[in-house]
Amino acid sequence: MLTSLCWNNLSGDGLPVVTELLRVNQLVCERDERLLFKGLNFTLNTGEMLQVTGANGSGKTSLLRILATLTDDYEGEIYFAGQAIQAVLIAYRQQQLYIGHAPGIKGPLTPIENLRWLQGWYQSLSLHTIENALAKVGLHGYEDVPCYSLSAGQQRRVALAQLYLSHQALWILDEPFTAIDLKGVQHLESFLAEQASQGRSIILTTHHQLNVPDGLVKKLNVADYGE
Amino acid sequence: MYFESWADFWAMGKHGLYVWSCYGIAAVVMIYNIWVPLAQQKRFKQRYLRQLRREAQQQ
Amino acid sequence: MNWTWFHKLGSPKWFYEISSRWLPWLVILSLLLLVTGVVWGLAFAPAERFQGNSYRIIYIHVPAAFLAQATYVFMAIAGGVGLIWRMKMAEIAASCCAPIGASFTLLALLTGAIWGKPTWGAWWVWDARLTSMLILLFLYLGFMALQAAIDNKKTAARASAVLALVGLVNIPIIKYSVDWWFTLHQTASIKLTEKPAMPAEMYYPLFICLAGFYCFFAVVLILRLRAEILHREHKTGWVKALMSNKC
Amino acid sequence: MVSELNVPALTIKPVAVSPGGAAWITLCRDLRLGFRRQAELINPPLFFLIVVTLFPLGISPDPAFLAKLAPGVIWIAALLATLLAMDSLFRGDYEDGALDLLLIVPQPLFMHVLAKVTAHWLLTGLPLLVLAPILALMLSLPSQAYTTLIASLALGTPLLSLLGAIGAALTVGIRRGGMLLSLLILPLYIPVLLLGTGAVVAASEGLPAAGQLLWLAVLLTLGLTLAPFAIAAGLKITASG
Numbered sequence: 012m013l014t015s016l017c018w019n020n021l022s023g024d025g026l027p028v029v030t031e032l033l034r035v036n037q038l039v040c041e042r043d044e045r046l047l048f049k050g051l052n053f054t055l056n057t058g059e060m061l062q063v064t065g066a067n068g069s070g071k072t073s074l075l076r077i078l079a080t081l082t083d084d085y086e087g088e089i090y091f092a093g094q095a096i097q098a099v100l101i102a103y104r105q106q107q108l109y110i111g112h113a114p115g116i117k118g119p120l121t122p123i124e125n126l127r128w129l130q131g132w133y134q135s136l137s138l139h140t141i142e143n144a145l146a147k148v149g150l151h152g153y154e155d156v157p158c159y160s161l162s163a164g165q166q167r168r169v170a171l172a173q174l175y176l177s178h179q180a181l182w183i184l185d186e187p188f189t190a191i192d193l194k195g196v197q198h199l200e201s202f203l204a205e206q207a208s209q210g211r212s213i214i215l216t217t218h219h220q221l222n223v224p225d226g227l228v229k230k231l232n233v234a235d236y237g238e
Numbered sequence: 239m240y241f242e243s244w245a246d247f248w249a250m251g252k253h254g255l256y257v258w259s260c261y262g263i264a265a266v267v268m269i270y271n272i273w274v275p276l277a278q279q280k281r282f283k284q285r286y287l288r289q290l291r292r293e294a295q296q297q
Numbered sequence: 298m299n300w301t302w303f304h305k306l307g308s309p310k311w312f313y314e315i316s317s318r319w320l321p322w323l324v325i326l327s328l329l330l331l332v333t334g335v336v337w338g339l340a341f342a343p344a345e346r347f348q349g350n351s352y353r354i355i356y357i358h359v360p361a362a363f364l365a366q367a368t369y370v371f372m373a374i375a376g377g378v379g380l381i382w383r384m385k386m387a388e389i390a391a392s393c394c395a396p397i398g399a400s401f402t403l404l405a406l407l408t409g410a411i412w413g414k415p416t417w418g419a420w421w422v423w424d425a426r427l428t429s430m431l432i433l434l435f436l437y438l439g440f441m442a443l444q445a446a447i448d449n450k451k452t453a454a455r456a457s458a459v460l461a462l463v464g465l466v467n468i469p470i471i472k473y474s475v476d477w478w479f480t481l482h483q484t485a486s487i488k489l490t491e492k493p494a495m496p497a498e499m500y501y502p503l504f505i506c507l508a509g510f511y512c513f514f515a516v517v518l519i520l521r522l523r524a525e526i527l528h529r530e531h532k533t534g535w536v537k538a539l540m541s542n543k544c
Numbered sequence: 545m546v547s548e549l550n551v552p553a554l555t556i557k558p559v560a561v562s563p564g565g566a567a568w569i570t571l572c573r574d575l576r577l578g579f580r581r582q583a584e585l586i587n588p589p590l591f592f593l594i595v596v597t598l599f600p601l602g603i604s605p606d607p608a609f610l611a612k613l614a615p616g617v618i619w620i621a622a623l624l625a626t627l628l629a630m631d632s633l634f635r636g637d638y639e640d641g642a643l644d645l646l647l648i649v650p651q652p653l654f655m656h657v658l659a660k661v662t663a664h665w666l667l668t669g670l671p672l673l674v675l676a677p678i679l680a681l682m683l684s685l686p687s688q689a690y691t692t693l694i695a696s697l698a699l700g701t702p703l704l705s706l707l708g709a710i711g712a713a714l715t716v717g718i719r720r721g722g723m724l725l726s727l728l729i730l731p732l733y734i735p736v737l738l739l740g741t742g743a744v745v746a747a748s749e750g751l752p753a754a755g756q757l758l759w760l761a762v763l764l765t766l767g768l769t770l771a772p773f774a775i776a777a778g779l780k781i782t783a784s785g
């Protein structure tokens with residue numbers, strides 16, 4: 012159901028093969044008459060991690076919201092696999108997973124119900140796959156507990172459990188490590204590195220130093236493109 | 239002129255109060271509509287001049 | 298079809314220059330039309346058989362009512378253009394229209410009510426036209442309230458544009474349902490003085506007043522747009538240049 | 545198949561659920577969410593009941609007088625109950641970030657918005673329908689008008705929810721947007737109120753009420769087709785604000 016999408020080289024089974032996933036050039040973003048950044052360019056290939064850094068309020072979240080097509084209040088072009096993003100918006104949205112500051116976890120619902128909704132429009136999930144994804148984020152035994160009785164860290168882990176379920180090619184994670192304990196952070200970092208090596212591209216914002224094989228990570232400081 | 243005398247004109251045949259109050263309100267609304275943008279522009283110019291003067295002092 | 302004039306229309310600088318040339322002529326024209334229309338209507342038009350001289354309020358009430366509705370339609374279209382083509386000028390025009398439209402709706406309401414006293418004997422009568430005018434006033438107030446409630450100027454303009462378009466779709470529905478409701482509950486006293494057929498010499502001043510009101514609207518809108526442009530574009534070079542040589 | 549950049553190429557598998565399926569998921573989630581918060585479910589019908597009982601106390605318990613008043617009172621109470629419940633439609637999702645996720649799903653937003661409004665109507669509009677005959681009894685509405693009352697509410701309350709959702713989408717980003725929501729949306733409720741009360745008044749006088757009901761059905765279909773676009777536009781504008 013890839014609408015209006017022609018790829019450069021097709022793999023054996025007719026599925027598109029892509030190396031350069033995302034290209035952004037001359038991106039300009041203004042927030043309430045305050046220029047956040049202008050002339051921002053970067054390209055993101057498959058199997059790469061992009062760490063977006065910058066002081067608070069320098070526009071990191073705005074950049075991620077633009078990349079997640081949450082807002083079209085910007086100038087500049089964004090290309091997904093060589094196509095202008097507006098032309099292939101549906102295909103792009105199928106291939107992106109966005110976890111924002113507020114993870115979108117509903118208190119009264121249990122983790123399973125939350126995940127069934129969060130991943131519901133990408134794929135139909137069997138109970139088993141959800142349960143072992145929750146186990147991987149260390150929430151074994153909390154499957155049927157309503158989320159308002161979980162701690163903030165646990166609620167964020169429920170959102171991060173989507174990473175173990177998702178087939179999307181591009182992950183956009185806004186401060187994924189907040190409220191996660193040290194062991195959880197290391198576990199998540201190794202998982203992200205392993206996924207990146209298998210060809211997934213990840214854009215994330217975090218303040219601490221990622222200990223990941225450095226060949227994988229590209230850094231982008233938003234403040235460099237500011238006023 | 240439809241009315242014989244000025245007095246007749248003001249009285250408007252016992253409807254004078256209604257007619258003139260309407261025209262009075264109309265005049266007030268029109269003048270208000272003209273006055274607001276002009277006042278806005280004047281206020282903005284003063285603010286801009288002060289800003290200019292402040293910048294001039296800083297240099 | 299080259300769209301250059303359309304995009305030129307969108308640039309505030311171009312609009313400011315053009316308006317400073319056209320404004321004086323427009324002011325003279327609207328003054329001329331208004332004075333002739335009012336004087337003709339008040340002093341020279343014949344009195345009406347049933348209502349006597351109180352019908353002369355029509356020369357204010359009807360143009361104000363027409364203008365109120367026309368301004369809402371203009372506002373919704375300007376908002377729509379601003380929303381779809383992201384044109385800054387259209388957004389500014391829509392936000393400047395609202396107060397003008399609201400003031401004319403209020404004028405139409407007040408003059409309608411005052412006119413009702415001698416003809417229907419009560420200050421406020423739930424007449425179909427007056428009721429629709431009252432609802433139009435609520436639509437304007439809703440538009441302005443939404444515009445004021447959202448801090449980010451761009452979002453405020455786009456959100457209120459959506460509201461104006463929704464309101465535009467609803468105006469005919471409101472008008473017909475109020476008319477239908479009014480004919481259902483029509484009291485005897487109002488039926489008697491349905492719109493009287495007006496002889497020609499009463500119509501001429503009405504058209505002149507109407508034209509005068511439209512020109513007046515154009516003048517006031519341009520004045521507001523100029524003030525708003527200077528306010529929003531004060532960072533740009535041309536405003537700075539304009540300001541420094543003006544004072 | 546590694547390309548010259550020796551970067552592992554990724555085969556992109558198209559993956560998405562059909563719009564109908566996704567809308568069904570949102571509908572089920574909202575219904576489950578609603579039933580989990582039992583306490584909030586009772587508010588609209590309770591408000592509806594209390595407002596209607598105020599009128600006989602405030603004006604006069606005389607049945608003949610109340611019968612004339614009943615259609616208007618019931619309809620205005622239903623309108624206010626829907627308006628009060630409207631603020632919770634998007635606010636919960638807006639605060640915990642679920643609204644942002646809803647805006648970037650591959651399926652058209654039209655379906656999700658329709659699913660959310662339907663779920664909200666089932667939770668707040670339907671109870672008013674169930675409660676209306678009891679209140680008609682209290683206000684001594686003539687018995688031949690009951691079916692028309694139910695029919696007019698059945699057609700009217702979804703329309704009220706759709707129109708209210710437009711206001712909710714526009715004001716969800718504003719902190720105390722509840723009061724502003726009613727100012728924006730009440731003018732749009734007036735035709736629905738006129739037609740609804742008109743139908744019930746005609747029925748209670750024994751006149752045929754089919755005309756008003758058909759007009760309500762016309763407005764409902766208009767609402768069902770056009771309102772979700774306005775709601776989706778409002779949500780997108782709020783998110784990009």
